[in-house]
Amino acid sequence: MSKAATSLPRTIGAHAILLTYTVIALFPVIVIVVNSFKSRAAIFRSPLTLPTAETFDLVGYTTVMAQGDFIQYFQNSLTVTVASLFFVLLFGAMAAFALSEYRFKGNTIMGLYLALGIMIPIRLGTVAILQLMVASGLVNTLTALILVYTAQGLPLAVFILSEFMKQVSDDLKNAGRIDGLSEYRIFFRLVLPLVRPAMATVAVFTMIPIWNDLWFPLILAPGEATKTVTLGAQVFIGQFVTNWNAVLAALSLAILPVLVLYLFFSRQLIRGITSGAVK
Amino acid sequence: MGSLKIENVKKSFGPVEVLKGIDLDVKDGEFVVFVGPSGCGKSTLLRIIAGLEDASSGDVLIDGQKVTNAPPSKRGIAMVFQTYALYPHLTVRDNMSLGLKQAGTPAAEIDQRIAASSAMLSLEPYLKRRPAELSGGQRQRVAIGRALVREPKLFLFDEPLSNLDAALRVNTRLEIAQLHNRLKSTMIYVTHDQVEAMTLADRIVVLNAGRVEQVGAPMELYNKPANLFVAGFIGSPKMNFIDGARLGETAKTVGVRPEHIAVSDTAGAWKGTVIHAEHLGADTNVFLETEKAGLVTIRLFGEYQTGPGATLYATPDAARTYRFGEDGKALG
Numbered sequence: 001m002s003k004a005a006t007s008l009p010r011t012i013g014a015h016a017i018l019l020t021y022t023v024i025a026l027f028p029v030i031v032i033v034v035n036s037f038k039s040r041a042a043i044f045r046s047p048l049t050l051p052t053a054e055t056f057d058l059v060g061y062t063t064v065m066a067q068g069d070f071i072q073y074f075q076n077s078l079t080v081t082v083a084s085l086f087f088v089l090l091f092g093a094m095a096a097f098a099l100s101e102y103r104f105k106g107n108t109i110m111g112l113y114l115a116l117g118i119m120i121p122i123r124l125g126t127v128a129i130l131q132l133m134v135a136s137g138l139v140n141t142l143t144a145l146i147l148v149y150t151a152q153g154l155p156l157a158v159f160i161l162s163e164f165m166k167q168v169s170d171d172l173k174n175a176g177r178i179d180g181l182s183e184y185r186i187f188f189r190l191v192l193p194l195v196r197p198a199m200a201t202v203a204v205f206t207m208i209p210i211w212n213d214l215w216f217p218l219i220l221a222p223g224e225a226t227k228t229v230t231l232g233a234q235v236f237i238g239q240f241v242t243n244w245n246a247v248l249a250a251l252s253l254a255i256l257p258v259l260v261l262y263l264f265f266s267r268q269l270i271r272g273i274t275s276g277a278v279k
Numbered sequence: 280m281g282s283l284k285i286e287n288v289k290k291s292f293g294p295v296e297v298l299k300g301i302d303l304d305v306k307d308g309e310f311v312v313f314v315g316p317s318g319c320g321k322s323t324l325l326r327i328i329a330g331l332e333d334a335s336s337g338d339v340l341i342d343g344q345k346v347t348n349a350p351p352s353k354r355g356i357a358m359v360f361q362t363y364a365l366y367p368h369l370t371v372r373d374n375m376s377l378g379l380k381q382a383g384t385p386a387a388e389i390d391q392r393i394a395a396s397s398a399m400l401s402l403e404p405y406l407k408r409r410p411a412e413l414s415g416g417q418r419q420r421v422a423i424g425r426a427l428v429r430e431p432k433l434f435l436f437d438e439p440l441s442n443l444d445a446a447l448r449v450n451t452r453l454e455i456a457q458l459h460n461r462l463k464s465t466m467i468y469v470t471h472d473q474v475e476a477m478t479l480a481d482r483i484v485v486l487n488a489g490r491v492e493q494v495g496a497p498m499e500l501y502n503k504p505a506n507l508f509v510a511g512f513i514g515s516p517k518m519n520f521i522d523g524a525r526l527g528e529t530a531k532t533v534g535v536r537p538e539h540i541a542v543s544d545t546a547g548a549w550k551g552t553v554i555h556a557e558h559l560g561a562d563t564n565v566f567l568e569t570e571k572a573g574l575v576t577i578r579l580f581g582e583y584q585t586g587p588g589a590t591l592y593a594t595p596d597a598a599r600t601y602r603f604g605e606d607g608k609a610l611g
Contacts, residue, residue: 169362169364171360171361171362171363171364171437172362172364172365172366174326174329174331174351174358174360174364175358175360175364175365175366175425176366177330177331177350177351177352178329178331178351178352178356178357178358178378179352179377179378179381180350180351180352180353180378180381180382181377181381189366189368190366193367193368194367
């Protein structure tokens with residue numbers, strides 16, 4: 001049995017499947033990145049070839065840098081994503097801790113209520129959210145986006161984290177109580193480090209839709225000062241003419257920060273310090 | 280300096296009543312073991328004493344002071360958990376000092392207490408390590424050390440040996456017994472293992488279904504069980520219970536411990552056929568299907584050659600048979 005599991009044809013088969021999937025998944029991204037370094041004519045002539053000495057052209061990147069305030073857009077996207085992520089993780093973990101740790105009336109109902117948002121898309125409430133933001137004077141601010149994204153990310157965060165927190169040893173929390181730690185210190189110092197892999201999972205799942213979102217920036221914060229990268233890239237897409245060099249360059253650049261964040265969290269995913277805490 | 284009094288403590292989880300009114304007095308310096316089958320409420324009672332769980336009604340007094348509403352850290356207790364519950368991100372030293380730091384103990388005194396207790400438990404080589412770098416037995420010693428440095432009025436142990444392997448369990452049991460001899464402090468110990476209860480306790484509290492069945496010294500429980508439950512729970516193999524009517528007795532049930540039955544090849548009170556024999560070297564357990572008393576377990580000391588199908592005669596020690604009435608209580 002163990003021999004069969006490591007046989008050469010099986011290994012080759014497994015790798016062939018994985019490689020096929022990798023190619024399918026990466027293909028669009030590679031096409032975007034490759035073409036962003038080519039001249040406009042070359043993009044249309046042969047979209048799948050790598051840039052050569054004569055087709056290599058940085059015009060897309062220079063356009064992006066020259067037109068609009070792309071540094072500002074990047075900052076906006078980053079601010080919105082990082083701030084939303086922080087609040088989703090903080091409030092999600094706190095709610096999950098309360099749901100998993102304390103016995104109170106309506107605990108289960110509360111858990112279901114908080115998880116309801118997983119099934120109901122927040123975009124259904126766009127009109128009401130817009131009215132709310134107009135009424136509270138938050139239109140065209142990053143705060144509006146952060147609030148909406150926090151609300152959007154919380155249900156999944158609460159759902160995943162409360163499952164993980166149930167697995168944290170009760171004895172450990174009780175040992176903390178006997179040593180006189182406050183509930184906040186038990187939460188921040190004992191429980192959070194132990195659910196770090198789960199936090200990283202939630203972070204990745206929360207971060208990517210926020211970074212890529214076009215809907216809410218377009219509706220709630222379309223002003224020049226609050227544009228996000230995905231919204232900023234739209235200026236190159238016109239009704240009649242599209243500046244493909246610039247669009248592809250902007251998209252390639254947009255991948256970078258989220259890639260860095262992902263690498264940062266995936267390291268946390270792998271590293272676990274739980275071993276040895278309890279049996 | 281460490282007495283405990285529990286007054287009519289009750290605890291319900293929703294409609295389920297886990298503790299049905301517990302009264303208990305523990306004197307200073309006593310080693311008391313709560314023992315009972317799983318789900319009998321012994322751990323819940325310990326957690327109520329620790330303050331980790333609120334009692335539905337009733338009071339807990341430590342040193343004569345009512346602590347029913349005090350948080351765990353203000354009760355002057357220390358607890359050792361089944362899963363050790365060491366802080367994974369802290370070194371052994373920091374694990375031991377955290378509680379004292381929280382209480383605002385001066386650094387010099389913390390150092391001195393850690394030095395004393397780590398010497399007592401031979402933990403010095405491990406002070407700089409993290410729990411992940413220790414073996415199970417070492418972790419449990421650190422957990423005991425963490426309890427020691429608090430110099431509590433009351434030590435609480437929640438099945439501390441359950442996660443250790445058999446050899447280590449005997450060693451750690453011995454260490455806990457020595458610790459109690461040296462410190463003379465009050466200890467409450469919860470276990471489902473009657474061997475731990477018998478070997479460690481000054482007094483045993485037998486709990487069943489949220490009630491105290493009997494409180495007494497180990498030998499008192501062994502020799503004078505108050506009811507069927509205690510008689511069956513204390514002692515291994517379990518006491519034989521025989522229907523009184525079959526033996527022509529007035530009592531509802533007659534109990535004989537397996538070690539209080541003599542056997543003979545030729546003559547005796549109960550004739551029977553051996554179903555199975557367990558040869559353990561020091562003892563031999565014989566399961567005998569008798570005509571008069573039904574299936575009887577007999578414990579013989581040393582080796583005894585017999586096997587399935589053999590015919591044996593068993594004679595119970597009349598002075599050491601127990602009689603129980605309709606309600607399961609022992610008859611005078």
